[in-house]
Amino acid sequence: MHLLMCMGNMASMKFLAVLFALSLAPLWGCGEGEGDVTQDDLTGGWWFVGTSDTGVDDDPIHVTMVQSGTAITIELTCVDDWPVGTGSYVAGALSVTFDLGGGEVVTVTGAAVGDELRGTYTVSGETESWRMERTDVVLDCTQACAPTTPMRFVNDDFTNLAAVAEISLFRSSEGHDYSDPCEECRSMKHYYLPKPAFLGNDVIELRAPVDGTIIEVTDARHGASPPGENKQVRIRSSLHPEYTFILFHVDLLDAAFVVGKVVGAGEQIGWARMWYPDLDSFAHDFDIAVWYFTPYGERYVSFFDVMTDTLFATYQARGITTRSDLILDEAARDADPLFCAGESFTNVGTLPVWAVLSP
Numbered sequence: 001m002h003l004l005m006c007m008g009n010m011a012s013m014k015f016l017a018v019l020f021a022l023s024l025a026p027l028w029g030c031g032e033g034e035g036d037v038t039q040d041d042l043t044g045g046w047w048f049v050g051t052s053d054t055g056v057d058d059d060p061i062h063v064t065m066v067q068s069g070t071a072i073t074i075e076l077t078c079v080d081d082w083p084v085g086t087g088s089y090v091a092g093a094l095s096v097t098f099d100l101g102g103g104e105v106v107t108v109t110g111a112a113v114g115d116e117l118r119g120t121y122t123v124s125g126e127t128e129s130w131r132m133e134r135t136d137v138v139l140d141c142t143q144a145c146a147p148t149t150p151m152r153f154v155n156d157d158f159t160n161l162a163a164v165a166e167i168s169l170f171r172s173s174e175g176h177d178y179s180d181p182c183e184e185c186r187s188m189k190h191y192y193l194p195k196p197a198f199l200g201n202d203v204i205e206l207r208a209p210v211d212g213t214i215i216e217v218t219d220a221r222h223g224a225s226p227p228g229e230n231k232q233v234r235i236r237s238s239l240h241p242e243y244t245f246i247l248f249h250v251d252l253l254d255a256a257f258v259v260g261k262v263v264g265a266g267e268q269i270g271w272a273r274m275w276y277p278d279l280d281s282f283a284h285d286f287d288i289a290v291w292y293f294t295p296y297g298e299r300y301v302s303f304f305d306v307m308t309d310t311l312f313a314t315y316q317a318r319g320i321t322t323r324s325d326l327i328l329d330e331a332a333r334d335a336d337p338l339f340c341a342g343e344s345f346t347n348v349g350t351l352p353v354w355a356v357l358s359p
Contacts, residue, residue, distance in 0.1 A: 039112035078141040144296040145182035170302040188300035189289035204272040223276040319358030
């Protein structure tokens with residue numbers, strides 16, 4: 001379980017590019033620490049990286065530690081809704097507890113190893129490994145939700161566009177609330193509505209949109225998810241590891257598509273699950289989301305914001321004029337707010353929900 005699951009302008013883009021090149025990118029799969037224990041005072045900024053039992057790293061999390069004697073606190077930097085962890089650091093051994101409320105806690109234990117800290121954390125009965133590395137990066141929390149300018153680098157579609165009749169708009173009222181920490185009560189992903197002739201399982205191909213690695217395979221929340229069927233698949237780009245792509249309701253092509261598998265752009269990973277025997281009904285659609293990792297955490301961006309002009313031209317050939325035809329901007333959604341009960345929308349607003357493709 002990922003730890004946080006328990007809970008823009010050009011200048012800034014250049015800053016992020018340098019930050020990932022110099023500070024973050026080495027954390028994905030970096031090597032072993034060397035040397036003697038050197039950590040006497042842990043006060044300062046650190047990158048926290050969880051590692052699953054498959055050896056795949058989670059996205060780095062910036063944390064701030066303050067040490068006074070043997071007492072230690074750990075705060076997830078700029079994350080207001082996560083409790084401050086408290087504990088001790090004695091003779092190179094770290095022990096910290098985060099109280100999530102309701103009797104649930106996250107326990108982090110570890111030790112200094114060279115210029116790193118390493119250990120395990122336990123949450124909801126699951127234990128994963130972690131490591132931390134010092135960083136000189138200082139986050140300005142007032143910029144945590146600053147506008148982003150996604151990179152357009154995706155040149156392969158994740159499905160067969162000929163099978164698609166309509167696409168929901170980014171930030172629409174379709175489906176359920178799927179919003180990042182900077183926005184709320186809106187669907188920050190895209191649903192693809194198939195043409196009637198393509199309704200059925202093993203019909204609509206789902207493909208990796210980028211060269212990358214499968215870093216998570218989980219059960220979908222709608223309908224039964226027996227082994228290999230109806231899964232959410234998360235793929236981290238190898239070229240730009242700050243971007244991950246989530247494909248929903250995937251019937252995997254075969255048992256080889258597991259966490260840690262390297263996939264190529266355009267490679268089929270499975271089929272869209274359109275018929276649910278356990279529900280005795282067809283699905284209305286299938287969907288895709290894109291997460292953009294910043295030093296402050298994940299932001300959700302539109303699939304159409306990260307595709308190249310070449311790929312977008314295939315949508316223009318189906319009657320889409322501009323990318324904004326498929327994206328509601330944040331200000332427009334805020335001016336026409338949706339309301340939620342849990343993750344369910346209680347209204348639909350007045351803005352468009354679907355874009356209809358030409359035949």
